[in-house]
Amino acid sequence: MSKPRPGDVVVITGASSGIGRATALAAAAEGTHLVLAARGVGSLDLVAAECDDAGAASTMVVPTDVGDDAAVRALVDTVLDRHGHIDAFINSAGVVAYGRTEEVPQEVFDGVLRTNLLGTANVARHVVPVLRGQDSGTLTLVGSVIGHIAVPGMTAYAVSKWGVRALARQLKLENADKRGVTISYVAPGGVDTPIYQQAANYDGFEGRPPPPVASPERVAKQILSRLDRQHAWSQLLVSNEVIRFGFSAVPFVYDAIIGPFFRHGAIDRLRPTEATTGNVLAPRQSGNKLHGDQGNALVGIARNVLSSLRG
Incomplete structure (x- = not known):
């Protein structure tokens, strides 16, 4: 399947915002049974309603912190109790x-690793074993990238x-x-999502996605198109390959x-921010x-350059 089929069971973490939310909406349009996971139940309920309107066969909200191994185990058990199997599990949770x-x-440094890396390992x-x-x-x-x-x-x-990349290769x-x-x-690469404003920040200025910037809808489409393609190209932008080449070939x-x-x-110098733990x-x-x-x-880059020139 190049994308989920009607009736497939699709589980998405990080479903309350950005890439995860876009992926949930795209999968809903295919008539799938969706299980939406993130830490906050209120946002998940809003996304579930959007997915119902988009055509999901069913939606289920399971508040889950992927950094908590027991919570991930409970999420998988809940899905199996409801549906009996999993066709696709998309781990999009990230901070x-x-x-x-x-x-x-x-605690913030460790928190990023806990969600992004250890959370992926927990998933x-x-x-x-289910798959x-x-x-x-x-x-x-x-x-x-x-x-x-x-x-x-x-x-x-x-x-x-x-x-995460190493773990994927091992798996x-x-x-x-x-x-x-x-x-x-x-x-x-750079994606137009709220993750930059939601970030913990000790830089003094808000982050922003570097160009070229993709829409979360485009990324969601690319994710779903790779569901059964074991050897599909992993980089979602051609520019990613250019950057990777420069990093490796001419360090x-x-x-x-x-x-x-x-x-x-990748920084918005016109948006100063106080130190924050973000989300x-x-x-x-x-x-x-x-x-x-x-x-x-x-x-944004032009404004940053002008700001620097003006001191």
Whole structure:
């Protein structure tokens, strides 16, 4: 199946906002049975109503913190009690922290790893045995181009996403004996979601998606198109490959330009912010939306440059 079929059971974590929310809506339009998971129940209820309107065969909300292994086990048990099987499990839950490594508090740094990396491991621990028992189904891990490169001021996120990529590779090797089981890994680039405003921040300025910026709807379509494609291309933007090439092939050039590019392309210098834990340690449901509000990326870069020139 290049995308979910009517009646398939699709579980999505991080479903209350951004990529997860867009993926839920896209899967709903295919007539699937949806199980929506995130930490905050209020936002999930709103998404469930949207998915019902979009054509979902059914929706079920299961508040879940993927960093809690017992909660993930309970989520999987709940799905099996209701539906008896899982056709696709898409792990989109993720959080971000901005700031130099030594400036990000220990609990925030660890919190990013807990959700992004350990949460992914928790999902794999409980979902993979179900898929192997069925000899069918897909586990999709949502990574990032930052899981293939290095960027200043996002160490916790980069470490977590490098770990997700490694975990995906391990899972593919370990499950190669099950022809019906697909381990899918996707790496978006910049995406127009609220994750940048929701991030923990010790940088002093709000983050923004670097260009080229994809819509969450486009990313959702790409995720669903890879559900049964074990060897599908993982990078969701051509520009990701250009960046990866520069990082690996000419590291001295990459290292020289990534700092200025990050300061102008991935930070909004016209939006100063106080130090905040964001949604890393606890959900901030008021900020959960489908899209962000950063505006045009190139305009944002131009404004950053002008701001720097003006001192």
